[in-house]
Amino acid sequence: MAEPIRVVVTGAAGQIAYSLLYQIASGAVFGPQQPVFLHLLDIAPMMGVLEGVVMELADCALPLLAGVLPTANPEEAFKDVAAAFLVGAMPRKEGMERKDLLAANVRIFKEQGQALDKAARKDVKVLVVGNPANTNALICSKYAPSIPKENFTAMTRLDQNRAQSQLAAKIGVPVKDVKRVIIWGNHSSTQFPDASNAVAIVGGAQKSVSEIINDDAYLKGAFVTTVQKRGAAVIAARKMSSALSAAKAASDHMRDWFLGTEDRWVSMGVVSDGSYGTPRDVVYSFPVTVTNGKWKIVEGLTISDFARQMLDATGKELVEEKQEALDVCKD
């Protein structure tokens, strides 16, 4: 059995963490041979609740769980971690956009960037889930200059999973048989869920999703808006934001980053190098493949006029969010 790796989850007393911790501790993320030592960070008033979570983790009797450290101190939480799930942040309520959380949440990611810089392994892989996830990831990276910026990512995997699931239901195939759906841009209502490269297996043969569905108005209309607004639809129904599906997506993202994707495309928010004419130095979601722990943007895709408009609109929003976040972080 390998040596345990240290993994931190922030917002560990919250909703998403309640589903996520089991997945990490049971081996679903880092594999069935990799023991984990969990660091659980939350704020001081939540330490009582966190104690209950620690009790429940013990009561799961999980063979891969090597230890648990609950704490309200970010530097203690980030000490020597190889993977960081940054979940802790305020969730939105009905009627809000995710960027309305920026002023409240971005300072958390400034502080945690500084603490990661001091305490984490320099090869730590950081996944930001707390909203607005892309801009929080950018700020976190800016305040952790000793860690490569490639190691900071934002979660758009939930959007990818939603998009894949919508297309599978429309076509009438299992979700695993739909591939190469892309989420471009921001984890917000300007994101572009793009099915133009997607393929599905129907009757044993792989075909283009556009050809199978044969309804351009749907693929550019209802499909896009359903995925863009799915988070709000869950909040309207549950009166709380998605947690089960968010935890599953966080597990998918980190598993693929650690263990690789082979030829699968997955969407991750990464610091943009300007690929596909997107603005540089914002955290933009691209299709990537992962080999040996390193992600690489899928190259050479054709961008239609419609896609160009969508990529530009979500890029513009990210540039605006970045400016607002930098202003908030000045104080």
Ligand SMILES: NC(=O)C1=CN([C@@H]2O[C@H](COP(=O)(O)OP(=O)(O)OC[C@H]3O[C@@H](n4cnc5c(N)ncnc54)[C@H](O)[C@@H]3O)[C@@H](O)[C@H]2O)C=CC1
């Ligand atoms: N990127 C994505 O696809 C998704 C992102 N989210 C976002 O994830 C975040 C967490 O959502 P939930 O777990 O439902 O919220 P929650 O309110 O149930 O839990 C958040 C936890 O974070 C803690 N927290 C607050 N400030 C902290 C700090 N400075 N350090 C450590 N912990 C801190 C809170 O005390 C609380 O226990 C929200 O911002 C939500 O909008 C939610 C779903 C999907």
Ligand SMILES: O=C([O-])CC(=O)C(=O)O
């Ligand atoms: O919509 C929200 O506020 C929570 C979230 O990010 C999602 O469900 O995608």
